[in-house]
Amino acid sequence: MSLLIISASLNSDSYSRLLAREAERVLRLDGHEPAFLDLRDLPLPFCDGEKAKEHPNVLAAAQLIAPAAGVLIATPIYNYDANAAVKNLIELTGDVWENKVVGFLCSAGGPGSFMSILGLSNSLMLDFRCVIVPRFVYATGGAFTNDAISDSKIVGRIAECARATAHFAASLKLAS
Numbered sequence: 345m346s347l348l349i350i351s352a353s354l355n356s357d358s359y360s361r362l363l364a365r366e367a368e369r370v371l372r373l374d375g376h377e378p379a380f381l382d383l384r385d386l387p388l389p390f391c392d393g394e395k396a397k398e399h400p401n402v403l404a405a406a407q408l409i410a411p412a413a414g415v416l417i418a419t420p421i422y423n424y425d426a427n428a429a430v431k432n433l434i435e436l437t438g439d440v441w442e443n444k445v446v447g448f449l450c451s452a453g454g455p456g457s458f459m460s461i462l463g464l465s466n467s468l469m470l471d472f473r474c475v476i477v478p479r480f481v482y483a484t485g486g487a488f489t490n491d492a493i494s495d496s497k498i499v500g501r502i503a504e505c506a507r508a509t510a511h512f513a514a515s516l517k518l519a520s
């Protein structure tokens with residue numbers, strides 16, 4: 345079963361990328377071989393509703409997303425939402441998201457934006473019939489020390505979210 349982890353932050357010193365790498369570590373420990381898409385490594389044009397979707401990097405991203413039964417999106421919270429880079433990716437790749445299981449790993453500046461991922465998760469659910477994993481990670485700066493995740497509760501939640509995503513994806517694949 346194919347799994348994909350997307351690291352959406354364009355920040356070179358990103359916390360959410362650490363969440364994504366920890367999820368990858370857990371999934372590999374469990375015997376999965378998740379693909380990893382770091383949006384810093386694949387510059388994308390802005391979605392224009394026209395030709396941008398034919399850009400070679402967009403096609404490369406779509407090729408990674410298409411086979412994945414489960415996708416973990418690691419995103420910064422910007423302006424009470426996922427960041428624009430991941431929304432742009434979804435706008436560009438559209439229907440390739442249909443029927444995926446999607447989990448979220450979020451990093452934010454403070455606790456007040458806890459529900460910010462609901463907009464993107466609702467749109468994936470309503471637009472593309474994605475199944476949203478009802479367990480997500482929300483980490484603030486206090487969870488990190490010296491470029492590592494130092495909060496053991498967050499480490500535990502990443503494992504739970506990653507494993508739930510794999511489990512849901514496998515179960516839905518069996519059922520379909």
Ligand SMILES: Cc1cc2nc3c(=O)[nH]c(=O)nc-3n(C[C@H](O)[C@H](O)[C@H](O)COP(=O)(O)O)c2cc1C
Nearest residue numbers: 353355358359360420421422423424452453454457
């Ligand atoms: C443009 C911008 C908007 C932000 N908006 C929010 C916000 O609405 N809520 C919040 O808790 N943090 C906000 N932050 C803080 C980031 O979520 C925080 O720095 C997070 O760690 C960024 O993720 P990253 O390290 O993976 O890039 C914002 C940061 C930036 C640069």
